[in-house]
Amino acid sequence: MRIELKNFTKTFGELTVIDRLNLTVESGEMIALLGPSGCGKSTTLFTICGIHRMNGGSLHFGDRDVSDLPSQKRNVGVVFQNYALYPHMSIRDNIAFPLKVQKEDAATIARKVDEIAELVHIPELLERKPAQLSGGQQQRVALARALVRKPDVLLLDEPLANLDAKLRLEMRSEIRRIQLETGITAILVTHDQIEAMSMCDRIALMKGGKIVQLDKPDEMYANPADQFVAGFLGNPPISFVDASVVGDTFVLGAGEIAVSANLMGRVPSQLQLGVRPEYFGPQFGSGVAGKITFVETQGRENLYDVTLQNGTVIRSIQPSGQSFALGDQVSWGIDTDNVLAFSANGDRI
Amino acid sequence: MKSNFKSWPVIVVLTLVSLPLLIMFTFQLVDTFTNPIPGSIWPESFTVEHWRFLWEEPELGRSSIWVVTWNTFVFAATTAVAVTTISLTAAYALSRLNFPARRFFLGGLIILHAFPTITLIIAIFLILQFLGLYNSLIGVILVKSALELPFGIWIMKGFYDTVPWEIEMAGVQDGASRFTVWWKLVLPQVQPGLSALLIFSFLSGWSEFVLPLVLAPGNEAQVLSTYLSALILDDTKPDFNLFKSVGMFYAIPVIAIYLIFQKKLMNIYGGGSKG
Numbered sequence: 001m002r003i004e005l006k007n008f009t010k011t012f013g014e015l016t017v018i019d020r021l022n023l024t025v026e027s028g029e030m031i032a033l034l035g036p037s038g039c040g041k042s043t044t045l046f047t048i049c050g051i052h053r054m055n056g057g058s059l060h061f062g063d064r065d066v067s068d069l070p071s072q073k074r075n076v077g078v079v080f081q082n083y084a085l086y087p088h089m090s091i092r093d094n095i096a097f098p099l100k101v102q103k104e105d106a107a108t109i110a111r112k113v114d115e116i117a118e119l120v121h122i123p124e125l126l127e128r129k130p131a132q133l134s135g136g137q138q139q140r141v142a143l144a145r146a147l148v149r150k151p152d153v154l155l156l157d158e159p160l161a162n163l164d165a166k167l168r169l170e171m172r173s174e175i176r177r178i179q180l181e182t183g184i185t186a187i188l189v190t191h192d193q194i195e196a197m198s199m200c201d202r203i204a205l206m207k208g209g210k211i212v213q214l215d216k217p218d219e220m221y222a223n224p225a226d227q228f229v230a231g232f233l234g235n236p237p238i239s240f241v242d243a244s245v246v247g248d249t250f251v252l253g254a255g256e257i258a259v260s261a262n263l264m265g266r267v268p269s270q271l272q273l274g275v276r277p278e279y280f281g282p283q284f285g286s287g288v289a290g291k292i293t294f295v296e297t298q299g300r301e302n303l304y305d306v307t308l309q310n311g312t313v314i315r316s317i318q319p320s321g322q323s324f325a326l327g328d329q330v331s332w333g334i335d336t337d338n339v340l341a342f343s344a345n346g347d348r349i
Numbered sequence: 350m351k352s353n354f355k356s357w358p359v360i361v362v363l364t365l366v367s368l369p370l371l372i373m374f375t376f377q378l379v380d381t382f383t384n385p386i387p388g389s390i391w392p393e394s395f396t397v398e399h400w401r402f403l404w405e406e407p408e409l410g411r412s413s414i415w416v417v418t419w420n421t422f423v424f425a426a427t428t429a430v431a432v433t434t435i436s437l438t439a440a441y442a443l444s445r446l447n448f449p450a451r452r453f454f455l456g457g458l459i460i461l462h463a464f465p466t467i468t469l470i471i472a473i474f475l476i477l478q479f480l481g482l483y484n485s486l487i488g489v490i491l492v493k494s495a496l497e498l499p500f501g502i503w504i505m506k507g508f509y510d511t512v513p514w515e516i517e518m519a520g521v522q523d524g525a526s527r528f529t530v531w532w533k534l535v536l537p538q539v540q541p542g543l544s545a546l547l548i549f550s551f552l553s554g555w556s557e558f559v560l561p562l563v564l565a566p567g568n569e570a571q572v573l574s575t576y577l578s579a580l581i582l583d584d585t586k587p588d589f590n591l592f593k594s595v596g597m598f599y600a601i602p603v604i605a606i607y608l609i610f611q612k613k614l615m616n617i618y619g620g621g622s623k624g
């Protein structure tokens with residue numbers, strides 16, 4: 001079911017948290033609401049499911065205007081960060097609750113619960129109580145309960161935040177698998193860019209109650225709309241370097257690189273360059289000189305901080321097994337085709 | 350279960366402290382079944398004559414013990430049910446709903462909770478008389494319930510506050526009405542508080558003395574506490590063993606309830622009263 005938010009505005013008293021936000025999620029798509037803490041992700045999500053009232057704008061599910069419908073009539077499944085299972089009920093009763101509320105007959109309920117338990121891989125847990133389950137299993141139950149009455153829309157508020165690293169990895173692909181298998185339209189709220197990039201078809205990056213960019217993950221990574229987006233996506237993060245343009249070269253603090261063909265003639269004399277760590281290193285020649293001030297071993301790769309003479313730090317990521325050490329003086333190159341240029345106020349050039 | 354300190358010193362201390370009480374209770378029990386010899390500790394002969402008030406016709410001017418017991422039970426039970434049901438709903442509203450003057454009600458609750466309500470007794474007396482409820486069980490029940498409510502609401506609010514709001518939101522998203530959510534999802538979470546409050550206010554009603562004494566001194570609405578006090582005030586024929594027996598009779602339900610429900614009663618101190 002297609003979700004369409006038009007000019008959605010939300011205020012808490014004097015404070016405008018969301019200001020005329022527009023967002024369309026296509027049917028069957030999974031979209032991520034990504035952004036720093038306090039940017040209004042949860043507020044947007046809770047408005048879509050009806051916990052919050054809108055102060056302006058409209059919300060459509062398909063052709064249906066649901067702006068003023070109470071939560072109960074919206075047919076939205078929600079998974080909360082702490083799962084919100086009903087502690088006094090067995091897992092079976094938890095999952096059956098939405099159906100019992102709809103007064104379906106016992107046989108149908110039993111069949112549907114078994115089906116959905118099969119889908120989320122928990123058929124053997126149905127007779128237990130929530131307290132007897134691990135975090136990952138509770139998560140699956142929460143998903144099953146949200147999905148059992150075939151909602152039009154599935155909303156997930158930081159579903160992985162309470163899990164340890166290994167389970168998070170597992171549930172990441174599980175949630176995506178279940179979403180694809182059911183073909184449900186889903187919105188995932190997260191502040192973890194890796195989660196957003198790996199699970200979703202598109203990412204809506206939010207900042208201060210606005211959507212800064214809405215794009216496919218790889219597209220957003222390669223073509224960020226502004227400096228904020230470039231800095232938010234990518235781990236290890238991008239490095240920003242002040243540069244000035246002299247002829248057809250960028251002059252950095254300690255070295256210079258050629259202006260790439262696609263930027264030629266469009267750049268102001270003073271600007272900021274964004275260099276992703278994978279585009280800085282000895283394989284791109286030399287010319288940018290500095291000292292290695294930090295080395296982080298990550299197993300497959302090593303992460304280096306190179307501090308230029310003027311104090312600017314550029315990060316580099318290299319396959320492990322190289323002989324660079326802390327304190328070495330190096331002169332590495334930058335892949336000029338993949339340099340991102342930003343004007344002084346952060347806009348992409 | 351293994352604890353990280355030895356338990357016997359604690360048990361010894363507690364035993365020593367409660368020993369005087371235990372001795373007194375034992376002697377009271379013994380006295381009700383024996384005839385004492387003046388000046389001696391040990392009783393002489395076994396008798397049930399002090400308990401004859403249970404089966405004999407009451408003396409002239411006194412009510413039957415069974416009528417009085419029934420009154421006490423009705424008084425305590427009605428108060429308990431009223432306090433619990435009103436606390437359940439009022440505390441939910443205070444804990445969850447954002448209604449006008451919520452802060453005022455919360456503040457009032459705390460003040461009333463700490464207020465020495467007995468100072469209101471004259472005003473209450475006048476109001477009851479004005480309403481024609483003076484000297485009736487209903488009047489005392491109303492007053493007792495009203496005075497117990499701040500405590501009950503405060504305790505129940507503490508329990509509601511510990512229920513995560515996501516549970517309610519999840520219920521609403523699952524399509525349930527606010528009432529169903531409260532009834533099926535929230536009430537079971539506060540059930541320990543509910544039963545503790547029920548028992549607690551029953552016991553409080555059972556042992557209430559001042560209110561019935563002042564507001565319903567007549568014979569029809571007599572409860573066990575006022576019956577007992579009338580017994581000892583009646584100095585025409587003092588009978589201390591009868592007094593002890595009635596006292597014992599009065600205390601038995603309390604002891605029984607404590608023994609049966611002690612775990613549940615502890616909940617009030619465990620779960621409740623978190624701001």
Ligand SMILES: Nc1ncnc2c1ncn2[C@@H]1O[C@H](COP(=O)(O)OP(=O)(O)OP(=O)(O)O)[C@@H](O)[C@H]1O
Binds near residue numbers: 040
């Ligand atoms: N009930 C409320 N009353 C007043 N302000 C609120 C309320 N709920 C949220 N806010 C404010 O709205 C803003 C957005 O909150 P929201 O919970 O949507 O952020 P978020 O993006 O989900 O952040 P996080 O990642 O920390 O969960 C915050 O500045 C917050 O302080």
Ligand SMILES: [Mg+2]
Binds near residue numbers: 041042043
């Ligand atoms: Mg949030």
